Amino acid sequence: MSLSTKYQVDPKIPAVLPFEKMYSIQVGDRLFRLSGASVSFDSPSYFTSFFGRKENENKVLTVDRSSAVFDKICSHLQGYCIRADNEYELMHLYADATYFNLQKLLKQLTEDFYYCNVGGLSFRFPQDLVAGEGNSPNYFTVAYQTTFQSPYFRGELKDVIRPPPQSPIVIKRSAKLFTDLLNALSTGRICVDNENHRRQLLAECRYYRFLALEQKLIPHKIQTNPFTHCEEIVIALADVKKDCLSITCAGPAVYKRPFVDAKARVLVLQIESEEASLLIHTELSFVNLLFTGATARRLYTLLSPLDGDLYESTVLEDGSVQEKLRMFVSLDECSFTLNGHETKKNWYMDFFAGGSENTQSLNGDVIDVKLLRSQWTVNSKDQGRLWFNGVLADGVLDVANFNRRRGFL
Structure with missing residues (x-):
């Protein structure tokens, strides 16, 4: 890591004392x-x-x-x-x-x-290294x-x-992780060994308030959709900042990471939570999304005041709070895996009244598909209503199929 700085000493000597004495x-x-x-x-x-x-x-x-x-x-x-x-x-x-x-x-x-001094090791680095916006x-x-x-x-x-x-400044944190942060700041290359290492680096970024570097370390994927010719950014729900999200009626919601991105990209929102369900209404022949608990609260905070009437917060008799958020959904272009098998297009229609014989064993007006992982774009249409457009999803219908996914230690 380079240790050069922009600091320059003024070489001029004031005439205070006789120079030769x-x-x-x-x-x-x-x-x-x-x-x-x-x-x-x-x-x-x-x-x-x-x-x-x-x-x-x-x-x-x-x-x-x-x-x-x-x-x-x-x-x-x-x-x-x-x-x-x-x-x-x-x-x-x-x-x-x-x-x-x-x-x-x-x-x-x-x-x-x-x-x-971090973790018992001495460090010296240029102040310019951490002087940028966000850091x-x-x-x-x-x-x-x-x-x-x-x-x-x-x-x-x-x-x-x-x-x-x-x-002097003595910090009781990891010297190795601090070295990793300085290397990332000086070279611009983010080297992450595994997800546990990434979580540790993110925790150190937040401790030292290197917020621009934190945004680069947050898991994400940027790619160009060859069908829309738009750049997309895939990012987890927990990592999205509301102030950086833009939703208009003209197209899908776009997102620009703070301190890092010069332009906004189409947001592909990744949700990994046991609090997400796809509800198939068999008699009414439609589907919608249901989020509960912390996931519902996080989405509501992110999307409010839009579609605020679809959010419910109820105080139960035991004093606990039950939160629900219902969203309109489109699965026309979604690649969906159900019970470990890839589905055909519009597969959910088989559950509607008079549908496929393969689904008749599932009784009830509402079939609850638990979404283990899913990705969505967010669009505004139908008088400003928000729609979640499915991109990629993985769900199960019952406990047995969920248990099949567990794996052994």
Whole structure:
């Protein structure tokens, strides 16, 4: 992963002290000799304030701080680009840069890279890597704003002789998963080992607020329908954002993933739930969809206020809430698997009154087909009524056929 950034240090040196004059600074156990040009490079500062006074220009400034940390600060003053080796050195440099009021160095330290410790491993990555729309503001922008609110700038530590110790950003999350996220952000390639790995990565995206990367990781499929010549996106019901869904009377509903998609595509909604049924009304000769529970509530939230009159929420005697959503449905172009077998077109008509002899063993005015998995497009027609147009579905008629699908551990 590239560690280059756009940050540039201003090379101009203000004429504060005589450039050719040498100044002595004793830091810890070491004596540093710096030219007036170096001392003036990042000014006004603690040093220019001291040596700028006539009575101090030939004195040795003694500072009770770490000479190892000041070694890098000295390189900065001499015009070199410096970089902290890890999150702890960053905090040491920041504390002393604050103490010495070195604004150029402070800017570089806080606006160049993000430093953190995740799961016991040190990370350093360019802030630009997570600065795009949807990925910012994020965990690190907030953490840095909190961590680097120096009390010196607020005048709260006037009588303190040295900066207080500050801890770096330490995150008790998976270092491996964080590495995977950084690789995805830097390369643009999403590498997912399996569905469990995907769920873990999605959880990490939400924790760090990498919302654009989250949208790329969400399971989906984009393809062009050769018959309509329209691009379609298949995405699960739970992952659809209402604000990004558009339903008009002119055609099927379209969807544009937030922060990721430049254009909207025809939405193919995938539903995997035990709360979905296809109801075949034998005497009335029509079919409709019934969703219950959380699936009904999710669909109602997504589609309301459209077809709100088809939604029912009833409080039962035990205090529980029973929710139902009925939808009009078209299966004309749906590839349907029933009880593990592919059906013919308009197969459901065999259940209507006077239908096929093969269906006579199923009694009742309503045949309930439990939909294990299904995909639908959503259309608005018939005075604004919503219709679910079947694309792909897999259902069972009874417990035995459901059990046949279980499989063994």
